[in-house]
Amino acid sequence: MAVTGFLKQVKDLKQQEVAHLTAKVDMGSLRALAESATPAGNFLTALGQSTPAKVGIIAEIKKASPSKGPIRPDLDPFEHARRYTRGGARAISVLTESNFFKGSLADLEAVRRATHLPILRKDFIFSEFQIYEARVAGANAVLLITPLMDPGELAAYIALAREIGMEPLVEINSERQFETAAKAGATLIGINNRNLETLETDLKVAQRLAPFFSQDLIPVAASGISARSDIEAGIGSGIVNFLVGESIVRAQDTEAFIGELLGETDRDTAAQTPLVKICGLTDPDEAVQCQGLGADAIGLVFYEKSPRHLSIEQAQKITRALPRETITVGVFVNADHGYIMERVTACNLRAVQLHGQESPELVKALARSGIWVIKTLFAQQQPGFDMARAYEDAWGFLVEDGRGTLPGGNARPWEWNRAARMETTARTRLILAGGLDPDNVQQAVNDVGPDMVDVSSGVERAYGKKDLKLVKKFIQAVKGTAKV
Structure with a gap:
């Protein structure tokens, strides 16, 4: 599938990076390590527990972005993961792309040491190598971006992720991409309000696409979510899981901000079950x-x-x-x-x-x-x-x-x-x-x-x-x- 704009730029860079890394790796040995890894947490189960009364927040480790530049370059992944966990996040997303988002697999490994929550590796993934190394680093899920691969590849990578114990979050931005993801066998489908080719954000994208989901599919809204009102708009469209990045990272009081997103008016009395x-x-x-x-x-x-x-x-x-x-x-x-x-x-x-x-x-x-x-x-x-x-x-x-x-x-x-x-x-x-x-x-x-x-x-x-x-x-x- 041909891509343009920013998505093409980042894919070209990642292809070079992956080719360089795979030349040094025995893929059979890497798969064996991935198959033997058993990190805590189940991404699908965690998101499946969300309800309108208790939404699921996937809190993101995000140091920079291509549209905003540096957001929090000194972010400590370990410490932020602790805060996300205490704050009531249902899962944690870790950006591991280094060129534009300044992330790394080391960030994911630090988060794994810090929390029992399920972890999503968020990157531009289009190879079995990247899926294997995500699992070895401690991920419970990987992001698969629909336009980055053809439908056959998408279906194969969804199956591969599940074979080694991960549940993919398949990202879409349009009705056509939704059809591709659903036919490929996706269960968790992330609706990105940001078009990755133009980097334009429209919060109505998730609300527009949510009605297409059948009961056996779980939508996750992402990008541009910065307040409880955005969460409530999503709930009104039938969405109860939300991936939140920049606004959480910029928050002065991380735990209190997550509480606000969850609709908890007073974090001092918010329910947190031991x-x-x-x-x-x-x-x-x-x-x-x-x-x-x-x-x-x-x-x-x-x-x-x-x-x-x-x-x-x-x-x-x-x-x-x-x-x-x-x-x-x-x-x-x-x-x-x-x-x-x-x-x-x-x-x-x-x-x-x-x-x-x-x-x-x-x-x-x-x-x-x-x-x-x-x-x-x-x-x-x-x-x-x-x-x-x-x-x-x-x-x-x-x-x-x-x-x-x-x-x-x-x-x-x-x-x-x-x-x-x-x-x-x-x-x-x-x-x-x-x-x-x-x-x-x-x-x-x-x-x-x-x-x-x-x-x-x-x-x-x-x-x-x-x-x-x-x-x-x-x-x-x-x-x-x-x-x-």
Whole structure:
């Protein structure tokens, strides 16, 4: 398909870039890496959950644009991804094109380290190489721009993306392009209000094209969205997912601005449901059932003194049984780097929880490997809450009392509100643990406002054996709370 204007210019540059890179790569090996990658998040599932009352915002990492030039050249992808996640974004888009948008795959990799949200690689993609490298970098979705390829290629790349675990967002700007995308098998279709050949923007494009969508197709409006009124206009046309770039990047208060787009008049009282981690699983079937009941994370204990301790082989059976989007967490106590990494690799763990007196240097080394590191801090022993700043590379802090005979909460309730006063860095999540159960977790969440809650013995019938009725009750209690 012949393209003109800016789209031709950027395609010509990208073809040269891709040709140069592919000459150095074994495509078979790259595909194997892509097929083995299992980044957290499911793009299609996330957008499918949007409703008129709770729209989905895909917040974009965007440093520059061809029409506006530099927007925020000093943007920190890691920090912005944290803000987007806290603000309530449903997914994150990362521009990786370097010539006009000043992005890179390194930006995407930084975002992957920062968040559990699904990630879209936004670039000018027209080769299997680009699709493979997106997955390897941690993407859950890729942007496919309809006029960049002929219909046969589009259908093939949609299928290829799905084969390696990604859902493509297929971009259109006209009725004709919509027909091409639909016939090619697209499910998520992005309506770009900006014509990429002329760079002209018209917010009525999405409203004009939305009526063509059948119920099995999901429209995503993009470009020019800068206020809640734009969101409401889209909702009126049947659109409930919106990709927002420049206006989010320019916002003085990122989280508050996302709240405004979502229609939340007061971010201080906006509902944000904590993630739920069920820890100490020993049975694959129970782990799968916990995930099915709504658990976001599953904790696997690698500490020999624990009655819930797992061998590598036992843990592998659990992680292989779980859906890809599950956050699998290995729990370690004063283990060395080699011991941890052996299990991370063998069991395909997404995160590690360090539950002893591990050093800040170990946390940094693990984080640099792209692993989410949860460091436990204790109210009654060291490292205490005052050590938070020393562990600034941690993905999150799990906080508990620390008075038990074994590492862990030991089913002991404690003064949870002490955690709410803990000073942390802007990059870290607060994970509340220790003595939680279905009857007290709602009050604990309301008192502390954590990003995640962690439970083990509070939902058990025996060590390592979960009572699924208690698990269900616990998760329902959490999902009914509001972070305040």
